[in-house]
Amino acid sequence: MKTNALGPFQVSTIGLGCMNLSHAYGQPPSAAQAERLLLRALDLGVTFFDTAALYGFGANETLVGQVLGPHRQKFTLASKCGMQGVAFDGGIKRVIDGRPATLRATCEDSLRRLKTEVIDLYYLHRWDKSVPIAESVGALGDLVRAGKIRSIGLSEVSAQTLRLAHAEHPITALQTEYSLWTRNPEIAVLEACRELGVGFVAFSPVARGFLSDQALDVNAFDAKDIRRAMPRFASLAYGANLPLLNEVKAVAQEVNASVAQVGLAWLLAKGVQRGQPVIPIPGTTNIQHLEENLAAADCVLNTEQLARLETALAPERIVGARYNALNQSEVDTEEYTERQRP
Numbered sequence: 543m544k545t546n547a548l549g550p551f552q553v554s555t556i557g558l559g560c561m562n563l564s565h566a567y568g569q570p571p572s573a574a575q576a577e578r579l580l581l582r583a584l585d586l587g588v589t590f591f592d593t594a595a596l597y598g599f600g601a602n603e604t605l606v607g608q609v610l611g612p613h614r615q616k617f618t619l620a621s622k623c624g625m626q627g628v629a630f631d632g633g634i635k636r637v638i639d640g641r642p643a644t645l646r647a648t649c650e651d652s653l654r655r656l657k658t659e660v661i662d663l664y665y666l667h668r669w670d671k672s673v674p675i676a677e678s679v680g681a682l683g684d685l686v687r688a689g690k691i692r693s694i695g696l697s698e699v700s701a702q703t704l705r706l707a708h709a710e711h712p713i714t715a716l717q718t719e720y721s722l723w724t725r726n727p728e729i730a731v732l733e734a735c736r737e738l739g740v741g742f743v744a745f746s747p748v749a750r751g752f753l754s755d756q757a758l759d760v761n762a763f764d765a766k767d768i769r770r771a772m773p774r775f776a777s778l779a780y781g782a783n784l785p786l787l788n789e790v791k792a793v794a795q796e797v798n799a800s801v802a803q804v805g806l807a808w809l810l811a812k813g814v815q816r817g818q819p820v821i822p823i824p825g826t827t828n829i830q831h832l833e834e835n836l837a838a839a840d841c842v843l844n845t846e847q848l849a850r851l852e853t854a855l856a857p858e859r860i861v862g863a864r865y866n867a868l869n870q871s872e873v874d875t876e877e878y879t880e881r882q883r884p
């Protein structure tokens with residue numbers, strides 16, 4: 543597996559997002575299946591694993607710690623704070639909280655669950671807009687100085703917030719949603735990252751399963767599947783978006799690859815074009831998909847194919863917003879205006 547620089551780290555060109563091993567797209571896999579997948583990723587040369595205190599309300603960090611803890615020296619470990627589960631009314635609810643004391647406490651929990659003495663890259667998962675960004679990032683800077691984390695990342699923030707944060711403490715990476723289907727980072731943050739020397743990590747790079755050879759049955763999503771709340775996965779919007787994949791399928795055929803591989807290869811090519819790596823972290827519960835996704839590192843698209851893909855999935859052609867109003871209010875990103883659902 544080839545590698546790319548991410549701040550002080552050298553990471554596999556494609557990392558692994560671990561979220562859906564515990565949370566997000568329906569029923570998570572069994573512990574045994576999740577373990578097999580993580581170990582297979584390590585075997586195949588993945589040296590960049592992404593988790594968060596939020597995922598499975600701690601269960602995902604625990605899983606990563608148990609399975610990958612014994613191999614800790616072999617990879618760069620990224621996790622996130624500032625959004626987690628909090629006991630509420632006999633259950634647990636998701637809370638965004640960027641106060642310094644909360645971030646410090648979450649970091650201790652993350653370290654314990656991850657069975658590590660230091661987290662390489664610790665992101666602020668969401669900017670808590672009730673706390674100045676400099677205050678939250680300042681607290682993460684204290685954690686760097688205390689040796690609990692090696693570097694700081696941000697997630698789903700605007701170029702302006704990134705600049706403010708970077709002035710408080712150097713930011714190593716910005717993680718935000720970026721795929722052929724979601725091009726918002728092209729508005730401003732990719733440029734800001736390059737200018738500031740902040741690494742760029744693309745989450746949901748296969749568009750949460752949209753960039754696939756097989757159409758999803760969006761009406762059969764599990765009750766816990768977070769895509770049920772995403773406007774562009776609503777039945778009519780999804781149906782209107784599906785034909786946009788025809789050109790991706792045509793390119794996939796030309797290069798003897800799958801749709802997901804073309805989506806990942808396009809992201810890698812954007813990094814090369816822009817002169818700063820884009821590091822995708824696809825997530826999967828399926829070992830075949832894992833192998834397919836990692837093989838995308840060897841999939842080469844020519845300039846004409848890249849242009850055709852970008853035209854086919856131009857932002858103005860996508861129907862439906864990526865988030866509902868509540869989740870949109872929780873992020874701080876520049877967004878293209880989405881076409882309304884039919």
Ligand SMILES: NC(=O)c1ccc[n+]([C@@H]2O[C@H](COP(=O)([O-])OP(=O)(O)OC[C@H]3O[C@@H](n4cnc5c(N)ncnc54)[C@H](OP(=O)(O)O)[C@@H]3O)[C@@H](O)[C@H]2O)c1
Pocket residue numbers: 558559560561562567592593667697698717718744745746747748749750751752753754755802803823824825826827828831832834835
């Ligand atoms: N910072 C944030 O706010 C944030 C938000 C979301 C995600 N993330 C991070 O980014 C990682 C990846 O995000 P994600 O899981 O949303 O995105 P993704 O990789 O774009 O999508 C995952 C979905 O696509 C399917 N899939 C994956 N590979 C496939 C393939 N080759 N062919 C067909 N379907 C495929 C998976 O199903 P199968 O399981 O069946 O393969 C799963 O349903 C997460 O694990 C997490 O670490 C961060």
